[in-house]
Amino acid sequence: MSQLTTADKKRLLRNMLYARRFEERCYEAYVERKIGGFLHLYPGQEACAHGVIEAARPGHDYVITGYRDHVHAILCGAPPKEVMAELFGKETGSSKGRGGSMHIFDVAHRFMGGYALVGGPFPLAVGIAKGIKLKGGDEISMCFLGDAANNQGSFHESLNMAKVWELPVLFVCENNLYGIGTRIDRSTAVLDQYKRVCGYDMPSNQVDGQDIDIVYAAAQEAIEHVRSGKGPYFLELMTYRYRGHSMSDSNAYRAKEEEQEWNKRDPIYILRDRLIAAGELTADEYSDLDKDILQEIETDAIKYSEESPEPKIEDLEKYVLAENDPYVHGGPK
Amino acid sequence: MAELMYWEAIRRAHDEEMARDPLVIAMGEDIGVAGGTYKATQGLYDKYGPERIIDTPISENGYTGVGIGASFLGVRPVIEIMSVNFAWLALDQIANSAAKVRYMSGGQLTAPVVVRTPGGTAHQLGAQHSARMEKVFMGIAGLRVVTPSTPKQAYGLLKAGIRCNDPVLINEHELMYNMKGDVPDAEYFHPLEGSDIARPGKDVTLFGYNISVHWCLQAAEILASQHGISAEVIDLYSLSPLDRAGIADSISKTHRAIVVEEAEAIVGVGSEVMAIINETCFYELDTAPVRVSAAHVPIPFNHTLEKAAIPNANDVVKAVLVMFGKA
Incomplete structure (x- = not known):
């Protein structure tokens, strides 16, 4: 297992801070009514996606997730300006404005989509793994979902099939302790999600999801297991989302004290402070980095999204079905 | 022109497509070792093996989703749901994943699956095994729905459904699997649209x-x-x-x-x-x-x-x- 170098950590710090600022800018654009619909933001959970995908091969391995999907898409290689343009509903968006925040897709980078039925991606991830096995590749399928998705039947059906067929799939559970607005202990009999997996004889682990060094180490072990053909693996990352479930959520169900406790364990500050303590980064450098990122988001993602065209009304029915499929009319002539 | 039973016509379509393309697979409850409730995959487990003729657990929504996920990578799954009544459980994956993924990805991702399932009222199977669900599927944008009335259609619609890039639901009938009819000897694709x-x-x-x-x-x-x-x-x-x-x-x-x-x-x-x-x-x-x-x-x-x-x-x-x- 390899350790993250200082250069890796600096790059990851920048990427995590970028993800934080990107999401906060989404919030502002939503308040400005430039983004409509539902919007589920990622601040607080950055070390989860960044640590796991750092240990994988983004663009080669397949990633699928739920509706809190912007950051996972970007980490697979989706251009941030296309993700932002999708939130703006523009033709230049990742999904040409047809998907929106909850349905970012970038299939060229093997980001297989965000899906908005809780637990829906579980069987799709297992199917992607089945496809990998049939085609004989060395990719793995990675499924990122929250703890509350584990209360769907699809969780149990999918883990069972993944194990009985020994498929190359990594289930990453980002346990942020809340299913929409209901705290985990009020909805779930077993709080430690990794324990629930023993019913499927699947190896699992639970680690701190706020410390990217820890996430990265655990993800390396999990990915090595899956890629080497030993079957599926379940990795639980303990984390916290700073905002409500979505923008329509007042967040009134959480105690301020609880939020303050988790704020002390901010994944970006943990890494920043570690680099500063090691003499690899100064507070001024960090401040400059932050300014660069804010500027980049404005000149790249926001400008592109604001200036991009809307989809054409005459294209409303495009993409419902395949165009000119010969088998619709009796096969090739 | 050979006279085949409806189930034999479906079996022949599976066999020809699986022989042609190693990414055509079939999955469902009891379709492999047991040969299929209505014999639609009889003998194919021995010919193509457990990786391609897949006996699934009794998890209709789960295995339908697995087939859909595999189709994202170019696999062509024929998903059998033993009775259409069980397709109520699989509606989430059929309606929310297969039918919508092309649209909500802006045309990037498609789910070229076939879901085969017998509907209809057979003989005294009771309220939960006698559903006719075609009206439910017909209302879903992004899903093709076809329903064969003859062995020739059963053969040609399945062949075309497997090759088509859209998700296709084939509504069969429990009372029709033993019906006989002429099926062309040569390969035949029935149109998926028209009457x-x-x-x-x-x-x-x-x-x-x-x-x-x-x-x-x-x-x-x-x-x-x-x-x-x-x-x-x-x-x-x-x-x-x-x-x-x-x-x-x-x-x-x-x-x-x-x-x-x-x-x-x-x-x-x-x-x-x-x-x-x-x-x-x-x-x-x-x-x-x-x-x-x-x-x-x-x-x-x-x-x-x-x-x-x-x-x-x-x-x-x-x-x-x-x-x-x-x-």
Whole structure:
């Protein structure tokens, strides 16, 4: 297992801070009514996606997730300006404005989509793994979902099939302790999600999801297991989302004290402070980095999204079905 | 031209497509070692092995989603749901994943799966094994729905469904697997859109699909031989999309319409066909269209009640005679 170098950590710090600022800018654009619909933001959970995908091969391995999907898409290689343009509903968006925040897709980078039925991606991830096995590749399928998705039947059906067929799939559970607005202990009999997996004889682990060094180490072990053909693996990352479930959520169900406790364990500050303590980064450098990122988001993602065209009304029915499929009319002539 | 049973025709389509393309697979409950409840995959487990003829756990939504996920990578899964009643459980993956993924990804991702499943009321299987769900699937944008009435259609629709880049739901029938019919010896792809004229006629059009095509054909024979009425039978093998032009053409010829469906009338094939007639050829009608449909009840177990709930050829004859003022 390899350790993250200082250069890796600096790059990851920048990427995590970028993800934080990107999401906060989404919030502002939503308040400005430039983004409509539902919007589920990622601040607080950055070390989860960044640590796991750092240990994988983004663009080669397949990633699928739920509706809190912007950051996972970007980490697979989706251009941030296309993700932002999708939130703006523009033709230049990742999904040409047809998907929106909850349905970012970038299939060229093997980001297989965000899906908005809780637990829906579980069987799709297992199917992607089945496809990998049939085609004989060395990719793995990675499924990122929250703890509350584990209360769907699809969780149990999918883990069972993944194990009985020994498929190359990594289930990453980002346990942020809340299913929409209901705290985990009020909805779930077993709080430690990794324990629930023993019913499927699947190896699992639970680690701190706020410390990217820890996430990265655990993800390396999990990915090595899956890629080497030993079957599926379940990795639980303990984390916290700073905002409500979505923008329509007042967040009134959480105690301020609880939020303050988790704020002390901010994944970006943990890494920043570690680099500063090691003499690899100064507070001024960090401040400059932050300014660069804010500027980049404005000149790249926001400008592109604001200036991009809307989809054409005459294209409303495009993409419902395949165009000119010969088998619709009796096969090739 | 060989005479095959409906199940043999489906089995042949599986076998030919699996022999051609190693990414064609089949999955479902009991389809492998056990050979398939209706024998649609009989012998194929031994020929293609457990990686491609997959016995699934009894997890309909789960394994349907697995097939859809595999199709994202270019695999062509034929997903068998043993009874359409169990497809209620798989509706999330069929409707929310397979049917919508092309659209909500802006055309990047497609789910070229076939979901095969027998619907219909067989003999005394009770309310939870007698559903007819075609009306549910027909309302889902992004999903093709076809329903074979003959072995030839069963073969050709499955072949075309596997090759087509859209998700295709094939609605079969539990009572039809042993039906015999001619199937071309050469490879054949049945169109996934359109309708067939199962019997030409000039006085009234009987619209049927799947098993009700046969009730319509029996009724047309009785009407011709005993009542001097020439009925045209249109086989609506494609339920989504419905053949608007074919429906209008026949009405423009006969000027009278009866829709015969095994399902309940409410929000059904008949409602939709009558709406299409209204929209496309209302002024061609000589009289109001009529539906012959099932009673709006959970299908009863009792044999007499069950028969009373489902229409038959005599009900079609009666409806025509009433329409012509002869009953």
